[in-house]
Amino acid sequence: MQTALGKFENRTGLVDNLGFEHGEYRETLVQPQFEKLGYFGMDEFAMLEPAVRWASNGGPPFFLTVLTVTPHHPYETPGRESDATPEVDYLAALKHQDAFVGELYSRLKDAGALDDTLVIVAGDHGEAFGEHKIYEHDAVPYEEVVWTPVLLHGPEWLGQPRTLPGLRSHLDLLPTVLELLGAQWEGRLPGRSLLSSAGHDTVFVSCWNRGRCMGMRRGSTKIAYHFRRKPTEIYDLEQDPIERHDLAPTVSHGELARIEAEMLAFKLSVDAFWAQYPVRGAS
Numbered sequence: 157m158q159t160a161l162g163k164f165e166n167r168t169g170l171v172d173n174l175g176f177e178h179g180e181y182r183e184t185l186v187q188p189q190f191e192k193l194g195y196f197g198m199d200e201f202a203m204l205e206p207a208v209r210w211a212s213n214g215g216p217p218f219f220l221t222v223l224t225v226t227p228h229h230p231y232e233t234p235g236r237e238s239d240a241t242p243e244v245d246y247l248a249a250l251k252h253q254d255a256f257v258g259e260l261y262s263r264l265k266d267a268g269a270l271d272d273t274l275v276i277v278a279g280d281h282g283e284a285f286g287e288h289k290i291y292e293h294d295a296v297p298y299e300e301v302v303w304t305p306v307l308l309h310g311p312e313w314l315g316q317p318r319t320l321p322g323l324r325s326h327l328d329l330l331p332t333v334l335e336l337l338g339a340q341w342e343g344r345l346p347g348r349s350l351l352s353s354a355g356h357d358t359v360f361v362s363c364w365n366r367g368r369c370m371g372m373r374r375g376s377t378k379i380a381y382h383f384r385r386k387p388t389e390i391y392d393l394e395q396d397p398i399e400r401h402d403l404a405p406t407v408s409h410g411e412l413a414r415i416e417a418e419m420l421a422f423k424l425s426v427d428a429f430w431a432q433y434p435v436r437g438a439s
Contacts (some may be wrong), residue, residue: 157207158223159185159198176221180206193232197225200256201234207260210269222260226253227283229292243285274313274336276329279304287398294364297371297380298399302361307331308350322355323373360422370419381419388416 162168162181171179182198190202203222213218226233231245233252239245257277264270281293282301293301306324308314313336327347334341335349348356363369372379376394390403404412 157185157203157221158182158225159190159193159200159202160223160225161196164196174226180217193226193234194228194230197228199234200224200226200253201259204256204260204263208263208269210427211264212269218269224253224256226256227248229283246283246285274308274310274333276333277307277309278307278326278329279306280326288403295368297361297363297382298367299378299393299397302371302373314351321359322348322351322353323359324355325359328353344417360419362423362426367423371422372415372419379415381416388412389406390415401438 157180158167159182160167162171162183162414167181168179180203182192182196185198185202185206187202192198193244200222207220207222212217213272217340226284227241227246229245231242231249232238233245233248236248239248261270261275262350264273282299282304283293284290284298284300285297288296288298290296296302305324306326306329326349328350329331329347331345331347335351358372358374361371361373367383367384368385370381372381373393376392378391378393378399380389380391380399381387388404389399390407391399391401392403393399395401407415
């Protein structure tokens with residue numbers, strides 16, 4: 157379920173390709189009492205009643221994904237006039253989204269839909285407000301966009317609350333769920349279970365714009381690669397978590413070329429993988 161338009165970025169095609177049986181979008185969640193937000197969304201509270209009704213209908217085990225939209229640019233919040241600064245608007249939008257997540261959780265719990273359910277709350281990306289002279293999130297390989305929160309909740313599944321160390325990725329969520337379910341599956345996955353692994357030695361990230369920028373994290377070392385549009389950057393996140401002091405000038409040309417070749421090879425391997433599996437409905 158999402159309150160964004162299904163035709164935006166062909167979301168209906170994406171949902172179909174991901175294997176969902178049913179999708180709800182702004183076009184189908186017709187509720188005039190909820191405000192339209194931004195250029196393709198609507199107040200996520202429009203999903204509250206439909207989500208609770210669907211998940212608590214007493215049927216078989218369910219898998220429900222709810223995608224919020226309020227914190228997306230231009231950061232509009234229902235009933236609130238825009239502030240002078242985008243940062244304040246963004247924080248207000250996050251507060252509204254948090255209220256929705258809390259209400260959805262409470263309603264599902266009261267309906268008995270969470271008695272034996274794993275809840276995952278994940279941010280897909282952060283947002284940039286000029287920290288590196290870039291805004292929003294499409295072409296930002298820096299930590300303000302790359303570092304995102306993930307929370308797993310389900311005491312009967314997970315035991316005592318704790319924070320997991322190590323380098324982690326969104327790709328780790330699928331193998332984690334498969335492990336918790338004890339599901340039988342075939343093939344190979346790029347991720348590793350959050351619960352039975354120490355994480356990754358290396359994590360790659362890619363900007364939304366193809367061939368625009370990438371990031372690589374290995375230990376506390378962070379590389380920002382811009383496909384020769386501007387020089388590659390290297391940061392030590394342990395000493396410099398907000399990426400202010402570029403260490404690339406201290407690295408030899410040979411070592412820098414090796415790093416760039418490794419990142420480009422990874423991108424090409426991903427491109428080659430997807431070339432084998434054309435997406436249905438893609439234009």
